[in-house]
Amino acid sequence: MSHAAVSPVLVIHGGAGVIKREMTPAREQAVRAAMSQALHDGYAQLKAGKSALDAVAVAIAVLEDDANFNAGRGAVFTHDGTNELDAAIMDGYTLRAGSVAGVRRIRNPILLARAVMEQSPHVMLSGDGAEAFAQSIGMPLVDPSYFRTDERWQQLQKALKEDAAKKPHADVETARHFGTVGAVALDAQGHLAAGTSTGGMTDKRWGRIGDSPIIGAGTYANSGCAVSGTGWGEFYMRTVAAHAICMKVTEMRVPLKRAAAEVINQDIPSMGGNGGAIALDAGGHISIPFNTDGMYRGWMGADGVAHVALYGDEDDGTAELPVPAPAESSAQP
Template sequence: MPFSIAIHGGAGTILREQMTPELQHAIEADLEKSVRCGFEILRSGGLAIDAVTAAVKVLEDSPHFNAGRGSVLTNQEMVEMDASIMDGRGKKAGAVAGVRHIRHPIELAKAVMQDSEHVFLIGEGAESFAFERDFPYTEQDYFYTDRRYEQLLSMKEKGLFALSESSYPDDKKYGTVGAVALDNNGNLASATSTGGITNKKYGRVGDSAVIGAGTWAENGVVAVSTTGMGEHFLQENVAADVAARVRYLQETIECAAEHIVQGELKARGGEGGLIAMDKCGNAHFAMNSSGMYRAMINTQGECKIKIYADQD
């Protein structure tokens, strides 16, 4: 049976003219480390659900992406993280939102799926569940980066919660991370993790934690992980809609993904994209933005890493 994996580190406005060679190299190195980490699990006969978890954990550990250690800050200068995961076998799923002291939110989402009767836990309750299962308590200091603090101060001065100016090449990028995979038993899986949006208030939660909007996996159909302005992806239920088009209309993942990303989503002003993988291990990256951090290792074992939308 074929197996493959694809990952993303967020989509949006990513500007070549502000990307230094050093930063690009560092980002590409993290993307390669992530996709190879997941692929090694698949190559050794492991499950897709474990591969996507491992790949996302690598991205959560990197300060270059808005998830885990690189998460943006809320209006209260805190990190609040969301994540979700779905196993194509029986469509089991787990999700968490608003967690502040968990180094790898994707691991907690997986624990919710595997070790509880629930699908979605939030805030203090999600963390209580984690600590009962011996997840280590991680201080907020671990997640702080100078870059995210500068972003927050700039946006507070302007009274914004979305970036209007850039001092980094990807300041206008919606920094979700995610992975989709097919294992050699034909199982599909998807995982998504994010720090949300800078200067968010009121316990805001986007699509990354919501099964059907940000994450979907269904054996024999498709695995999807999205990235973009979460409100639009929630309103269009993007991940599940891709799956529905594949399931009911027998569309290819490319046709289904492009129809939504370039159609309904773009029409309502939703910038971003998604990664999808079909039952044969074919991956597709769809975006209506200038870039998406992305990588894949296909069924032939070829590794491809890209940043900009105009890269073949």
């Protein structure tokens, strides 16, 4: 029985959190344009016959270069006024993975995470060591000032004032959960990949690391499922959220949408956390569960159209997605 060729799919997110219809039209337009650009550039890789891994890395790098997202250039500030970036990437076909945490001079952490996977014997490198590895493979370092944006600096000042007043963060969701970026992709060979990149939490202390660079927590892919999470990282770590979704799909045969909803909208909130995720299975089914006001999200499939949505009440098109036929049913007798 010959299997029909797989239609490639790319799904991206730019973070979940307090996303209300209050941003300026210019800001909203810039965010939508960046999401659309990431989808087009990533999908072009898939169309050219490149791997899911290539699509994920390219799409995330576009978002890392845009200051509207809490990753790369737009990373938030730590309590000490520095930027510490985390990223991970995973190849579902081989289960190879690469990750970096707490880097301060890497323009595109997702590309360094991929280099860790492909050019080192390790999975996860952190801080100065990760940057020394970057230099050893010829990846240029940027001056930390590259990451300094006035908007993020003001967010830190506000958080520090609230610290001093012993007030909980008034905009705790925005301060903490906003803007992680990620991508999941299915290529023409039927292989899946996932990646996530983040600047972490505003006002984070003591070298805090979230779920994004932790394989299985915020990022995971295997032969049947790929997931990138965004939300309150501590809860994604405690539930091993991305891995939990994929195990339900591949081992327990739970449909993707149900598997993702059970973890993101039941397990995590029951413990006091919140957030969202993008998930994709080997059949090309997409799931984008979230339990926050909104989530920057987008996807592109065979129609070559970039579908982008930001708000919770906005139709992102996934509800009406055609269910892909099983490969067997299109086999020639």
